[in-house]
Amino acid sequence: MKKIHNYSAIAVAIAALCFLATFKFPFWVIYLTAPQYPEGLTLYIWLHKVSGDVEIINGLNHYIGMAIIDETQFPEFDILPYAIGFMVGAGLLIAFLRKKKLLFFYTIFLVLFSILAIYDFWHWEYQYGHNLDPDAAIQVPGMSYQPPLIGFKQLLNFGAYSFPHGGGFFYISGVVICCIASILEWRRGKKQLTPKIR
Amino acid sequence: MKNLTLMLLVTMLTIAGCKPKTGTSVASGDAASKVYVAPGTYDEFYNFVSGGFSGQLAVYGIPSGRLFREIPVFSEDPETGWGYTEETKPMLMTSHGYVPWDDFHHPALSTTNGVHDGRWAFGNANNTPRIARIDLKTFRTAEIIEIPNSSGNHSSPFITENTEYTIAGTRFSLPPDYEGANTDVSISSYKDNFKGYLSFISVGKETGNMDVAFQIQIPPLNTDLARGGKGPSHDWFFFSCYNSEKAFTLLEVNASQKDKDFILAVNWKKAEEYAKAGKGQHQKVKYTHNTYDEKTHSATSEIKTDVLVLDPKELKDVLYLIPCPKSPHGCDVDPTGQYIVGSGKLAALIPVFSFEKIQKAIANNDFEAEYDGIPVLKYESCLHGEVQKPGLGPLHTEFDDQGNAYTSFFVSSEIVKWNVKSLQVLDRVPTYYSIGHLCVPGGPTAKPWGKYVIAYNKITKDRYLPTGPELTQSAQLYSIEGDKMKLLLDFPTTGEPHYAEAIPASLVQPNSTKIFKIEENNHPYAAKGEKEAKVFREGNIVHVVMTSIRSHFVPDNIEGVKMGDVVYFHVTNLEQDWDVPHGFVVKGANNAEMLIMPGETQTLKWEPDRVGVFPFYCTDFCSALHQEMQGYIRVSPAGSSVPLTFSTGKTAAEPPAK
Numbered sequence: 013m014k015k016i017h018n019y020s021a022i023a024v025a026i027a028a029l030c031f032l033a034t035f036k037f038p039f040w041v042i043y044l045t046a047p048q049y050p051e052g053l054t055l056y057i058w059l060h061k062v063s064g065d066v067e068i069i070n071g072l073n074h075y076i077g078m079a080i081i082d083e084t085q086f087p088e089f090d091i092l093p094y095a096i097g098f099m100v101g102a103g104l105l106i107a108f109l110r111k112k113k114l115l116f117f118y119t120i121f122l123v124l125f126s127i128l129a130i131y132d133f134w135h136w137e138y139q140y141g142h143n144l145d146p147d148a149a150i151q152v153p154g155m156s157y158q159p160p161l162i163g164f165k166q167l168l169n170f171g172a173y174s175f176p177h178g179g180g181f182f183y184i185s186g187v188v189i190c191c192i193a194s195i196l197e198w199r200r201g202k203k204q205l206t207p208k209i210r
Numbered sequence: 211m212k213n214l215t216l217m218l219l220v221t222m223l224t225i226a227g228c229k230p231k232t233g234t235s236v237a238s239g240d241a242a243s244k245v246y247v248a249p250g251t252y253d254e255f256y257n258f259v260s261g262g263f264s265g266q267l268a269v270y271g272i273p274s275g276r277l278f279r280e281i282p283v284f285s286e287d288p289e290t291g292w293g294y295t296e297e298t299k300p301m302l303m304t305s306h307g308y309v310p311w312d313d314f315h316h317p318a319l320s321t322t323n324g325v326h327d328g329r330w331a332f333g334n335a336n337n338t339p340r341i342a343r344i345d346l347k348t349f350r351t352a353e354i355i356e357i358p359n360s361s362g363n364h365s366s367p368f369i370t371e372n373t374e375y376t377i378a379g380t381r382f383s384l385p386p387d388y389e390g391a392n393t394d395v396s397i398s399s400y401k402d403n404f405k406g407y408l409s410f411i412s413v414g415k416e417t418g419n420m421d422v423a424f425q426i427q428i429p430p431l432n433t434d435l436a437r438g439g440k441g442p443s444h445d446w447f448f449f450s451c452y453n454s455e456k457a458f459t460l461l462e463v464n465a466s467q468k469d470k471d472f473i474l475a476v477n478w479k480k481a482e483e484y485a486k487a488g489k490g491q492h493q494k495v496k497y498t499h500n501t502y503d504e505k506t507h508s509a510t511s512e513i514k515t516d517v518l519v520l521d522p523k524e525l526k527d528v529l530y531l532i533p534c535p536k537s538p539h540g541c542d543v544d545p546t547g548q549y550i551v552g553s554g555k556l557a558a559l560i561p562v563f564s565f566e567k568i569q570k571a572i573a574n575n576d577f578e579a580e581y582d583g584i585p586v587l588k589y590e591s592c593l594h595g596e597v598q599k600p601g602l603g604p605l606h607t608e609f610d611d612q613g614n615a616y617t618s619f620f621v622s623s624e625i626v627k628w629n630v631k632s633l634q635v636l637d638r639v640p641t642y643y644s645i646g647h648l649c650v651p652g653g654p655t656a657k658p659w660g661k662y663v664i665a666y667n668k669i670t671k672d673r674y675l676p677t678g679p680e681l682t683q684s685a686q687l688y689s690i691e692g693d694k695m696k697l698l699l700d701f702p703t704t705g706e707p708h709y710a711e712a713i714p715a716s717l718v719q720p721n722s723t724k725i726f727k728i729e730e731n732n733h734p735y736a737a738k739g740e741k742e743a744k745v746f747r748e749g750n751i752v753h754v755v756m757t758s759i760r761s762h763f764v765p766d767n768i769e770g771v772k773m774g775d776v777v778y779f780h781v782t783n784l785e786q787d788w789d790v791p792h793g794f795v796v797k798g799a800n801n802a803e804m805l806i807m808p809g810e811t812q813t814l815k816w817e818p819d820r821v822g823v824f825p826f827y828c829t830d831f832c833s834a835l836h837q838e839m840q841g842y843i844r845v846s847p848a849g850s851s852v853p854l855t856f857s858t859g860k861t862a863a864e865p866p867a868k
Contacts, residue, residue: 051788068787071760075835149835
């Protein structure tokens with residue numbers, strides 16, 4: 013089996029460390045501002061928990077009938093640490109074994125996992141935004157409160173910003189590094205197959 | 211002849227137009243921009259202004275003069291429930307029982323090494339002698355201690371350089387009131403039976419907790435104002451006094467006879483040593499010490515019974531008298547701690563004493579007489595010099611960071627700026643009208659912040675739109691940045707301000723409490739979640755352990771209370787969000803409403819006076835559904851069989867109980 017270049021091995025190792033860093037920093041942040049909240053309200057989403065002004069946001073959300081944000085409702089928080097742990101282990105192993113095929117599989121796995129994670133995040137946002145209590149005090153016909161996947165969206169008096177945070181940036185960096193390494197390895201492989209013209 | 215008549219007419223008209231100008235508008239052109247604090251931006255200084263007969267402490271912004279808050283201290287405040295809730299009632303307990311009012315004259319902001327540290331404000335109760343400590347994190351009164359053997363607590367609560375002590379003096383001397391003392395004496399026996407006391411109240415270095423450490427018994431002088439020494443004079447405290455005549459009637463005349471009264475120089479460090487060595491007399495007295503616990507959200511009032519009294523006639527090196535012209539009021543120490551300024555309110559000069567000279571005079575036994583066994587130093591030996599013809603009726607002096615002093619003059623209604631070393635008058639500005647105290651930010655400290663002088667006037671007259679016979683009180687802000695003082699702003703004040711202090715916002719603002727943490731709430735009747743809400747009976751007492759959060763109470767339907775019951779509503783505000791207080795009140799409540807801050811529990815006592823259904827509601831507009839934040843409590847006749855029930859959100863009708 014073909015071995016990967018030294019640089020690629022280092023790159024994968026770095027990517028693995030990036031994944032490791034996601035344990036230490038929040039993955040995503042949802043930031044809310046309103047006329048009466050100039051100081052803003054922040055919701056941090058980690059691999060295994062949510063933090064920030066969760067109680068206050070829950071308190072406010074009951075007016076429009078949004079469900080309570082409750083960590084125990086998310087099986088993801090149980091799964092994600094293992095999934096990321098696996099990515100760290102696998103990445104380091106590939107960097108050590110330097111098998112090209114494994115790198116390709118790894119990268120494909122990362123990309124598919126990321127797409128699934130984005131879909132999952134969007135799905136929860138959709139759930140929270142649309143699954144409203146019919147007895148809620150404030151009911152605006154046709155209004156839903158799905159926060160943006162990424163970027164800004166106005167939800168009644170609240171402006172909602174949604175962006176990756178420290179952990180998210182590490183994760184994205186890890187995936188991008190692996191993608192670049194794979195592409196370079198792919199091209200290097202192709203070059204080696206092409207007979208030299210001289 | 212015709213010409214002459216015309217000339218006469220013109221002259222008369224001119225004279226008529228020459229009516230002296232009052233100070234209606236003497237602010238200079240750029241004054242507005244100097245006091246303009248744009249919407250959403252902050253003032254540079256907090257100004258803590260005593261409320262006088264309001265008993266409270268008002269907080270203003272400088273330079274805007276905007277009122278932020280009135281902190282309830284010595285007087286009940288039905289708006290917040292201070293003195294009405296079960297938790298705050300003990301704060302106003304005294305040896306005379308519950309006292310709902312007092313007269314707050316002087317704030318003192320805590321200092322470390324003579325410089326503002328932004329931790330606490332102290333305040334005096336003049337009528338029923340007490341000192342309060344206000345926490346500048348919560349802007350709430352944290353502690354109130356009563357002073358035994360005392361009355362007319364005016365020369366108070368000034369502090370020593372590191373806030374080791376806050377002090378209390380007796381403006382009204384009295385027969386001592388310790389157990390066994392003869393208090394039932396003829397008023398005309400004043401000279402023999404009346405005494406004054408200087409009390410030193412220690413302040414816990416970290417906690418701020420106050421304790422009457424010792425008292426110095428003095429002759430029956432009326433001690434008026436005071437200041438602690440700084441730097442070289444760190445160990446000393448200086449008090450002004452009037453009535454060295456020992457008058458007990460018509461003081462206006464009888465206490466103004468002598469050419470000179472005194473400044474009392476107290477070596478508190480020596481007194482402290484004597485106190486620690488037990489060289490005093492323990493007297494059995496009765497006074498209260500009230501503390502508010504931020505974790506239980508409740509106050510406790512404790513009776514104390516012991517005080518240590520030192521006699522300066524025996525302990526010779528504790529107290530000296532310095533003659534000072536004509537009933538001095540202000541007694542102020544400059545930032546270097548080297549000069550002490552006496553302000554004889556009937557004098558036409560300002561004497562400035564030198565700490566160094568006072569020490570030399572003491573060392574040389576340079577005494578001119580004894581007064582009731584206390585050595586009187588020679589005036590000239592202590593004098594640095596006199597400010598000549600400064601104005602009429604000097605009251606109080608503060609300092610800037612350039613070696614200048616600013617003295618208020620009640621009679622001539624002006625502020626006079628003069629140089630402490632050279633004693634030269636540099637500038638004067640009129641005040642409208644009859645200034646009492648004045649305030650330079652950091653003016654009494656070792657590090658004045660300068661920039662402004664604020665006048666707290668005693669007479670308002672035509673300065674504002676009239677409001678009947680009782681007018682607003684008036685403060686005035688002057689710039690002292692240039693050589694000339696410039697009037698910038700008039701602003702109305704609450705109560706009747708006496709003294710005030712100003713401190714840079716940067717020393718206070720970052721520490722301001724936003725919420726109380728619900729998990730740290732140790733109130734015995736706290737409900738830290740809606741599941742903990744309950745109603746239960748103990749004999750004829752019904753405890754309603756209630757929660758409030760936007761925008762409902764749990765419970766909000768209560769039945770089974772009977773005539774003759776006493777109901778305690780213990781309301782916990784479950785919010786953990788900034789600026790979301792809830793209020794609570796019930797129809798017919800004979801006391802007040804209460805405001806409950808996020809994470810706090812407060813209790814309102816209610817004794818229903820009739821059978822019926824009574825609404826209760828949130829009084830602090832908390833949310834879009836604030837109007838819906840309400841509930842009902844049903845009161846049945848005594849002996850009724852209606853069971854005690856409570857609920858929130860239960861809509862199914864229960865079978866009606868009869």
